[in-house]
Amino acid sequence: MSGGGRMRRRAFLGVLGGVGAGVAGLAVAGRAEHSGQLLASELPLPKPFTVPLPVPAVARPVSPGRYEVTQRPARVEIVPGTTTEVWGYGGTFPGPTFELRRGSPATITVRNELPVPTSTHLHGGVTPPDSDGYPTDLVVPAGYTGHDHAHGGTHHPVVKDYRYPVEQRAATLWYHDHRMDFTAPQVWRGLAGFALVRDEEEDALPLPGGERELPLMICDRAFGADGSFRYPAAHDPDYMEGVEGDVILVNGAPWPVAEVSATRHRLRLLNASNARRYRLRLAPGGRFTQIGGDAGLLAAPVVHDEITIAPGERFDVVVDFSAYPIGSAVTLVNALAEGSAGNVMRFVVARGAPDDSAVPSALSRPPSRPSPVATRRFDFRRSETAWTINGRPYSPGVPLARPRLGTAEVWRFSSDFHHPVHVHLAHFLVLARGGRAPSATDAGWKDTVDVRPYEVVDVLARFDGYRGRYMLHCHNLEHEDMAMMADFDVI
Structure with missing residues (x-):
């Protein structure tokens, strides 16, 4: 070209x-x-x-286990002496931090007062498919007359309830927009925030x-x-x-x-x-x-x-x-x-200050390593017109894999560029990079892995939680918007 x-x-x-x-x-x-x-x-x-570090406000529930947040434009001072219009959850960038607790389900009602549709994805969350932020499952603002219906999917007028069971270990999660073809510019404008899961195991440390x-x-x-x-x-x-x-x-x-x-x-x-x-x-x-x-x-x-x-x-x-x-x-x-x-x-x-904190030599008992039942390959590569997975640009509703609930599989990721690969629902362990041991920074269960140019990374993905349609994609958001996504169905 x-x-x-x-x-x-x-x-x-x-x-x-x-x-x-x-x-x-x-x-x-x-x-x-x-x-x-x-x-x-x-x-x-x-x-x-010169600017003090801000810390995002913690969201307050409107009732036990229920939150409400409105996506709306707001003008804020980012560069001193000028203002910037952000699109923010609650009109802030980042959005409020949701403090969640393992075993305590949460419902977050998202109201869309922006000029465009949105889809909120809880990144790292183990969530039912209808609350996962599928890119064509959109919250559409009042009076919107755009062309998102060309992709099909589901359209919620103005408001949607996202239901999170929070049946997962303490972790640093985050949430962000995931709208088909427009994730990159909408996150760039501010649609992102933290969600912190806590549990008794972490409390004891x-x-x-x-x-x-x-x-x-x-x-x-x-x-x-x-x-x-x-x-x-x-x-x-x-x-x-x-x-x-x-x-x-x-x-x-x-x-x-x-x-x-x-x-x-x-x-x-x-x-x-x-x-x-x-x-x-x-x-x-x-x-x-x-x-x-x-x-x-x-x-x-x-x-x-x-x-x-x-x-x-x-x-x-x-x-x-x-x-x-x-x-x-x-x-x-x-x-x-x-x-x-x-x-x-x-x-x-x-x-100076007193400090009674410590980092123990033993932190947790992570899930055991399961035995894989299958191996699949996903090649992340550019075609003449799009970024693709296994040579295919994204087609909503066409799964590239059908793993079974409660099983684990080895997924092999290969690339031609820098592709941070994110898998929805399934957490995974990095097994190898280029046939060698993973990096020290690959430790622990993950949902996103850094796949570098012309590198092959093997991960052991565990499919727990829910049946339904989920996704894997490159988390370079421009690549994602230019078709580097794929569906998989957990059956």
Whole structure:
């Protein structure tokens, strides 16, 4: 292909040589990596580490086990000195955090006051198919006359109840829009938030909590000269490989700063970017103690000097800020980027404090590893006109697999580019990368796995919970919108 529709060699190869950007007065060694095409902001970038870290409000139930939230436009200050229209759950970006508890079912009533249809997916949730956020199961605003009916599906006028049994282990989940063909621009505008599941097993651990537990939604955006979110026209072939912005937001704030005590803090890391991957490090040095992944606590903690996190993935980590002198500035950096995207946020160790938290050597008893009953292959690859799975662009209602409820299968993912593969309903263990042992950051039960260019990743997927129609897809949201999705039926 030629012109704008050509996949750029630079982005396709995914890696560029270069010298890391200076961060916190230090040179961070690294290589710039692009898993999308950069979209630059049109306004001067704000100065890093000047905006306080916001923490999303916790949603309050309107009655036991029942919540109501309205998707609506709102104007908020993201870049200091200007305002941005967001599309938010509750009119905020991120949306409110839903605190859920294992064994306590929840119903969330979503009202759509946006100008477009939506479909809310609880990412990582074990949910019935009618509450999973299937891309053609839409909540349609009043008076909407668009063409979404061309895909068929179900249309709910203005309001839909999403019912979540919450029969799953404590974990960091998140929710976001999942509308057919338009997930990327609608999440870009703000339709995302945290959902935290807790349980008695986690309660029994002496982990940091309260204000020392921070959910951190990391994403990138680009801004127009008037402060609006900048995004390409729908399905722009120049951005077929994905959209990367030049402003890094954490909980909706650009390169924020958080004052912390010299104690352990629990950081729930979420990559909510459309396409950008991050290799997170602490400068001027430090370590992450990973206690959980996508689908819950690990059996035992794993220590990392750095964490590579792809779109959709979560890492539950503890950082001990007592390792730094009072007054220290500790910067969370991204070693995969240069320039503005090389910084994420900063912690300032402002004061000493007592700390009775700890990270035990044994964290949990995860589900046992089942024996697989089948092996299937899913090849994620670009065709001349679309991103495909097994050579097919997405066709709603046409399943590529029919696993049986209560069984496990080996699913082999292969790729031609950076494809973070997400499986709805089924949690999985990473078995191998390229026939070798998985990475240390692949530990635990997951729902999203980072499949790199020309890599083969084997996972053991467990199909528990419900029968019905679910999906797997690339969580590069532009790839998803350009047909890199597939259905599977749990029978």
